[in-house]
Amino acid sequence: MKKELLIASALTASLGLANVAEAAANVSYSGSVLAGVTADDVGGADTGQTAVQSSELSFSIDQTTDSGIKWATSLETVNEGSAAANHGGLTLTFNGGSTLDLIEAGSALGGAIASIPAASGSQGITNISTNNSPTDLDWADSSDNVGFDWGSAADFGGVEGLTVGISAAFGNDTSVAGSSGAETTYSAGLTYVMDAGDTAVTIGAGMINATSDSSAALNDKSNSAAFSISAVTGNLTLGGGMSNGSGTYSKTTTDGELDDVSYAEAGASYVSGDMTMTISMVQGDASDSTALGTAGAGSDEHSSISGSIDYAVADGISATIGYTDVDNTNDGTLSTANSGSSWYVGATVSF
Numbered sequence: 001m002k003k004e005l006l007i008a009s010a011l012t013a014s015l016g017l018a019n020v021a022e023a024a025a026n027v028s029y030s031g032s033v034l035a036g037v038t039a040d041d042v043g044g045a046d047t048g049q050t051a052v053q054s055s056e057l058s059f060s061i062d063q064t065t066d067s068g069i070k071w072a073t074s075l076e077t078v079n080e081g082s083a084a085a086n087h088g089g090l091t092l093t094f095n096g097g098s099t100l101d102l103i104e105a106g107s108a109l110g111g112a113i114a115s116i117p118a119a120s121g122s123q124g125i126t127n128i129s130t131n132n133s134p135t136d137l138d139w140a141d142s143s144d145n146v147g148f149d150w151g152s153a154a155d156f157g158g159v160e161g162l163t164v165g166i167s168a169a170f171g172n173d174t175s176v177a178g179s180s181g182a183e184t185t186y187s188a189g190l191t192y193v194m195d196a197g198d199t200a201v202t203i204g205a206g207m208i209n210a211t212s213d214s215s216a217a218l219n220d221k222s223n224s225a226a227f228s229i230s231a232v233t234g235n236l237t238l239g240g241g242m243s244n245g246s247g248t249y250s251k252t253t254t255d256g257e258l259d260d261v262s263y264a265e266a267g268a269s270y271v272s273g274d275m276t277m278t279i280s281m282v283q284g285d286a287s288d289s290t291a292l293g294t295a296g297a298g299s300d301e302h303s304s305i306s307g308s309i310d311y312a313v314a315d316g317i318s319a320t321i322g323y324t325d326v327d328n329t330n331d332g333t334l335s336t337a338n339s340g341s342s343w344y345v346g347a348t349v350s351f
Contacts, residue, residue, distance in 0.1 A: 031057040036320070036346015038123050043336040052122045052346060055079045068095045089145070097153030101167075105149035108165035109206035110138045112189025114228040116239035117267030118280045119306035121322020123344035128337070131330045132249045132256070133284040133300040134263040137241050140224030142210040143185035146171025161193040165206075175213040180248035180255045180292060182221045185210040196231075204228045204241075212248060216292045219257050222247035240266035249288065257289040259296035274312040281305045298331035316350045 033055045040047045055078070062072035074088035089103030116137075127135075147169025156162045169185040189206030205228075210221040224245030231238050242264040249258050267280030283303045287296035308322040322344040328335045 025061050025063040027059060027061050029057065029059045030351060031055065032348055032350040034122065034346060034348045036122060036344055038121075038342060038344040038346075040123075040125055040340060040342045042125060042338070042340040044340075052344065054122075069093070099151045101149040101151075103147075104145040105143075105147050105167060105169070107138070107141050107143055107169075107185065107187040107206075107208055108149055108151075108167040108189040109187045109208040109224075109226060110141050110189075111149065111151060111165050112191050112204040112206040113137055113226065113241065114191070114202040114204040114230040114239060116228060116230055116241055116265060116280075117237050117269035117278050118265075119267070119278045119308040119322055119324070120310055121306075121308050121320050121324075121344035122346065123306075123322045123324045123342035125324070125326045125328075125338060125340055125342050127302060127328050128330050128335045129251075130288075131300045131302060131328050131335065131338070132258060132288040133286045133302040134243070134261055135282070135284055135302060137226050137228060137243050137263060137265065138208075139243065139261070139263060139284075140208050140210070140222035140245055140247055141187075142182040142208075142222045142247070143167075143169035143187075144171035144182055145169070147185065149187075159192075162190065164188070164190045169210075172213055175215075178216075178254040178292065179250065180212045180214040180217045180221055182210040183213040185221075199231050199233045202230045210247075214248075214255070214292055217248050217255075217257070218293060218295060219246045219248055219259070224261070235271040237269045239268075240264070248292065254291045256291055257294060257296045259287045259289075261286045276310045277308075278310075279305075279307045299329065300331065301327070301329040303327050313347070317347065318350075319347045321345055 036052045037049050038052050039049045058074060058076040060074050062070055064070045070093040072091045076086045089101060089105055092100045147167065149165065149167035151165040152163050154163055156164050167187045172181050172183050187208040192203045194201050207225040209223050212221040224243050226241065226243035228241030229239065244262045246261055247258045248255050263284045265282040269276055269278040286300050288298050288300055289296045304324055304326040306324040308320060311319045313319055325341045326339055328338040
């Protein structure tokens with residue numbers, strides 16, 4: 001990662017930071033370019049090989065005021081077939097070590113998930129659009145960009161290894177017939193890190209509730225709790241997590257209800273010299289409906305087992321071999337056109 005200085009007087013003036021208005025903000029940048037080949041075997045048919053290419057460039061911008069408060073933001077540009085830019089919000093880091101994210105802040109639930117090993121690579125099979133089973137632990141992370149996420153410093157309340165966070169969002173003032181958006185969101189989470197002999201253990205837990213802006217919806221936009229754990233012993237890392245709850249889902253026409261949502265994942269990775277071997281699995285289930293106001297009944301499932309080998313060729317260059325086997329079930333019926341196996345071979349150059 002390289003550092004440069006960019007003049008940021010316009011930025012600091014707009015923030016009202018008179019004591020740093022004549023200074024330059026610190027800017028660092030990083031990025032990567034990925035190139036590889038993937039192929040799918042779907043429903044017993046080989047779909048052939050496809051080139052995979054993507055690139056990413058990120059800028060991190062920060063400045064510290066005379067009072068010691070650090071202001072930071074970011075800008076990310078990603079090209080995965082079409083260019084897309086993501087502007088970050090504002091993050092304030094206070095003298096005591098606590099942080100406050102403002103605008104597009106995320107949730108305390110998302111920040112309280114332990115790091116679980118997951119196989120790498122760009123392999124994968126597209127799910128059927130009507131399958132609404134969850135695909136990650138924080139599937140319920142629904143919030144408007146107008147809000148905040150506060151995270152404590154380490155050893156919160158005098159408890160060694162404990163950090164806590166709370167967040168809220170409340171920017172949605174519109175309601176569209178047939179759709180369900182997040183009206184008001186509240187979330188809380190905690191992370192606890194401890195040493196168990198030669199093993200470093202991280203435990204994460206959190207909850208989130210986002211009310212719906214639709215009077216027709218039976219469920220809140222999302223309501224979920226999640227638990228995760230990871231353990232590192234030497235070169236071996238093990239991890240797992242689960243979440244459950246209910247909510248609504250969005251689609252191009254009328255949104256629908258989600259009931260009996262559950263998700264679980266587990267993974268293990270081992271580092272041997274310049275090589276990292278990883279295996280992981282996920283299992284998601286949900287009962288969905290075709291419209292708001294109707295309880296979820298159909299059984300949707302998504303399950304996969306993946307493995308990968310990453311090799312550090314040189315500083316900033318890694319080679320990856322990945323494999324995934326996927327089953328997607330929609331309303332209790334296996335979707336053969338969206339189930340099968342996929343492999344990937346490629347390399348990533350990072351700077």
